[in-house]
Amino acid sequence: MTSITRSPRSALYKSHPELVLNLGSCLAVLAILGIVGFLLARERDSVEQSAIRSSRNIVQLIESDIVRNVELYDQSLKGVIWAVEHPELLKVPPSLRQQILFNQAFSAPIRGDILWLNAKGDVVGDSTSAVPRQANFADTAPFQAHRENPGLGLVIGPPFKARLGDLDWCISFSRRISGQHGEFIGLAAGALRLSYFDQLFQRLDIGEESSINLLNTDGQLLARQPTRPQDPMIGTNFSATPNFKRILTERSGSFSAHSQTYGTQRIYTFAKVGDLPLIVLVVHSADEVYQPWKRTALLVSAATGVLCIGILWLTLLLGRELRRRHEAEQGLETLAATDSLTGLANRRRLDQILRQEWARAQRNRKPLAVLMVDVDMFKAFNQRHGHAGGDHVLREVAKTIERCIRRPADLAARYGGEEFQVVLPETELAGALMLAERIRASVEAMPPFAGDERAVTVSVGIGLHIPGTQQDLTQLLGAADEALYRAKARGRNRVEGPED
Numbered sequence: 001m002t003s004i005t006r007s008p009r010s011a012l013y014k015s016h017p018e019l020v021l022n023l024g025s026c027l028a029v030l031a032i033l034g035i036v037g038f039l040l041a042r043e044r045d046s047v048e049q050s051a052i053r054s055s056r057n058i059v060q061l062i063e064s065d066i067v068r069n070v071e072l073y074d075q076s077l078k079g080v081i082w083a084v085e086h087p088e089l090l091k092v093p094p095s096l097r098q099q100i101l102f103n104q105a106f107s108a109p110i111r112g113d114i115l116w117l118n119a120k121g122d123v124v125g126d127s128t129s130a131v132p133r134q135a136n137f138a139d140t141a142p143f144q145a146h147r148e149n150p151g152l153g154l155v156i157g158p159p160f161k162a163r164l165g166d167l168d169w170c171i172s173f174s175r176r177i178s179g180q181h182g183e184f185i186g187l188a189a190g191a192l193r194l195s196y197f198d199q200l201f202q203r204l205d206i207g208e209e210s211s212i213n214l215l216n217t218d219g220q221l222l223a224r225q226p227t228r229p230q231d232p233m234i235g236t237n238f239s240a241t242p243n244f245k246r247i248l249t250e251r252s253g254s255f256s257a258h259s260q261t262y263g264t265q266r267i268y269t270f271a272k273v274g275d276l277p278l279i280v281l282v283v284h285s286a287d288e289v290y291q292p293w294k295r296t297a298l299l300v301s302a303a304t305g306v307l308c309i310g311i312l313w314l315t316l317l318l319g320r321e322l323r324r325r326h327e328a329e330q331g332l333e334t335l336a337a338t339d340s341l342t343g344l345a346n347r348r349r350l351d352q353i354l355r356q357e358w359a360r361a362q363r364n365r366k367p368l369a370v371l372m373v374d375v376d377m378f379k380a381f382n383q384r385h386g387h388a389g390g391d392h393v394l395r396e397v398a399k400t401i402e403r404c405i406r407r408p409a410d411l412a413a414r415y416g417g418e419e420f421q422v423v424l425p426e427t428e429l430a431g432a433l434m435l436a437e438r439i440r441a442s443v444e445a446m447p448p449f450a451g452d453e454r455a456v457t458v459s460v461g462i463g464l465h466i467p468g469t470q471q472d473l474t475q476l477l478g479a480a481d482e483a484l485y486r487a488k489a490r491g492r493n494r495v496e497g498p499e500d
Contacts, residue, residue, distance in 0.1 A: 201225030
């Protein structure tokens with residue numbers, strides 16, 4: 001015979017449907033929250049990477065422009081040096097000499113000017129005028145460095161306030177001019193307005209809280225846009241800050257760090273300008289970068305929260321209905337297995353338990369006892385007191401039998417009419433006789449009904465299955481029935497066991 005085994009999950013659902021539903025809903029909500037959280041985190045990373053890519057493009061654009069300007073300035077300085085190295089240049093008129101010196105000079109009011117300085121630091125040639133402006137630059141750091149060190153090449157000086165004209169803040173480009181024997185005979189120097197970079201940076205819109213910066217490798221701020229009153233001034237030195245030290249070490253890249261200047265989180269994207277001692281730095285405010293993402297995250301989180309609350313609320317309602325249905329089904333099962341008059345198990349339930357206990361007794365080789373209990377002279381009692389009195393007596397007898405049963409595995413059931421049956425698993429004859437006698441005596445001790453002189457009594461027959469005997473369930477029930485007939489035949493109100 002093939003048996004059908006229910007899976008643990010189906011058994012759990014049948015016994016605890018509300019628990020399974022709540023668990024499933026919680027897992028679904030956790031899955032939704034996990035997926036939404038993952039997508040929001042990925043979107044946040046995407047926003048950050050997009051800002052970094054945009055910053056890198058800006059850095060590369062500015063870097064290429066600076067490199068191009070520096071190369072043009074350097075070519076202009078080399079042109080001045082080439083012209084100075086020809087002695088006949090000093091013999092020509094000043095206006096022609098200026099044309100020869102600065103014919104290839106890359107200078108304009110928007111950028112700055114180029115000068116030829118002699119060994120004393122005086123201006124000998126000026127790109128802006130045939131008659132050189134009067135000034136001396138012998139005290140400047142680039143002049144002194146070139147005078148002391150012949151091999152410096154192109155030197156980019158720190159920011160300075162222009163001594164000539166109205167160039168405001170500038171940075172200098174300079175090359176040494178040496179004589180035939182390598183002696184120092186002067187300097188070719190160019191000044192580049194830092195406002196040129198301001199105008200370049202202003203064309204790039206990167207946000208109110210963000211900035212584009214140009215620094216030298218000594219940590220001095222050369223240019224910055226946009227500029228606000230609370231922002232650092234041109235010439236401010238950042239060489240001691242941890243962020244600048246990291247920038248100087250890594251040369252190019254991006255990172256997010258806390259700004260000591262503003263006290264907020266910032267995203268830094270930077271690159272060193274070729275081989276020049278210059279650094280282009282784009283700084284984004286993290287709050288500004290993530291502001292659109294925060295709005296989206298807030299909206300998505302609110303919608304997800306409403307969805308999850310809705311799921312849990314619907315789960316609660318459905319769970320309550322499942323609980324009611326489960327309770328109703330259990331009530332129907334109880335009603336289907338209960339005798340409506342006596343409250344004991346009915347015949348259907350009795351047959352199920354008998355088959356189960358018989359199979360268990362065969363499997364475990366344990367004894368099984370069955371008691372057949374019949375109310376004595378019930379038909380005559382029913383004629384005297386009517387059906388209402390008879391029903392009352394049957395209910396009282398049923399209660400008495402149920403009180404006498406003490407083991408959870410024992411079952412008392414109404415067999416039919418005035419007959420009852422008690423199933424006693426794993427019970428020997430002595431135990432069955434003791435329980436049968438207790439039932440008989442308890443029923444006899446019931447008070448007489450409605451003035452009857454004699455009490456209600458029962459006769460009990462015992463059927464016993466002993467392991468190893470050739471007996472089936474039908475024979476066991478027949479033996480109990482025969483014992484009941486013997487009890488009736490021998491005077492009623494007695495217990496009869498199986499015949500030897």
